[in-house]
Amino acid sequence: MFVCAGNGESFDFAISIGVGIVESSITLTQICQNQKPEFLVFVGSAGSYDKNIKILDLFISDSATQIEISHLENKSYTPLKNQINSIDSVSCETIDKIDSLGLPRAIVNSSNYISTDFFYAQKMQEKGILLENMEFFAVLSVAKRFQIPARGIFCVSNYCNAFAHQDFLKNQREVFQKIETIFLSCSYQN
Numbered sequence: 001m002f003v004c005a006g007n008g009e010s011f012d013f014a015i016s017i018g019v020g021i022v023e024s025s026i027t028l029t030q031i032c033q034n035q036k037p038e039f040l041v042f043v044g045s046a047g048s049y050d051k052n053i054k055i056l057d058l059f060i061s062d063s064a065t066q067i068e069i070s071h072l073e074n075k076s077y078t079p080l081k082n083q084i085n086s087i088d089s090v091s092c093e094t095i096d097k098i099d100s101l102g103l104p105r106a107i108v109n110s111s112n113y114i115s116t117d118f119f120y121a122q123k124m125q126e127k128g129i130l131l132e133n134m135e136f137f138a139v140l141s142v143a144k145r146f147q148i149p150a151r152g153i154f155c156v157s158n159y160c161n162a163f164a165h166q167d168f169l170k171n172q173r174e175v176f177q178k179i180e181t182i183f184l185s186c187s188y189q190n
Helices: 020-035 093-099 118-126 136-145 164-185
Strands: 002-004 040-048 058-065 083-085 105-109 129-132 150-159
Touching: 020 136, 040 093, 040 136, 040 164, 058 129, 058 136, 058 164, 083 136, 093 150, 105 136, 105 150, 118 129, 136 150, 150 164
Parallel strands: 002 040, 040 150, 058 105, 105 129
Antiparallel strands: 040 129, 058 083, 058 150
8 A cells, every 4th residue: 555645745546644743643553454454655755864865866765763853962862762664574565566676775764843954964864864754654653563564765855954845845746756657667556
């Protein structure tokens, strides 16, 4: 099953699950309970922490973090596990096809906020985290709870800096076209 955030970032081939960690967790849990999908593939845009990554580059991910700026500044801690990986113990043809696309892999950080601070972006990059997407940590968390293999396909829409929102809006149409093209070129079916 292909899923996306919705609320302005929707695709005909994907089910909208909501924006942010909470809304997407609730909706995706309901979907998994009712429909029991064999796999989950989240598709959407991502901000890049790395200024050397090009806008409109595509990435695959099976790993997400949920790290806030206060944690990077040693001003907070969490008793929760803040990194998660997809389960790979279940074989799935669609996941195998996605993995064979040859796209680079990235760890994706999720938060209910969009980063606009270049210093923060540099710190995330130093930790090996390249991209930011609000929902992906929730997607992997729900998938793991239901023992469903999952991936994310992301197209870089902006850099995590002061112009993040403006650049997202400027590149949104091309981002959506690239995601739709990769979906169609692989002849996936939801």
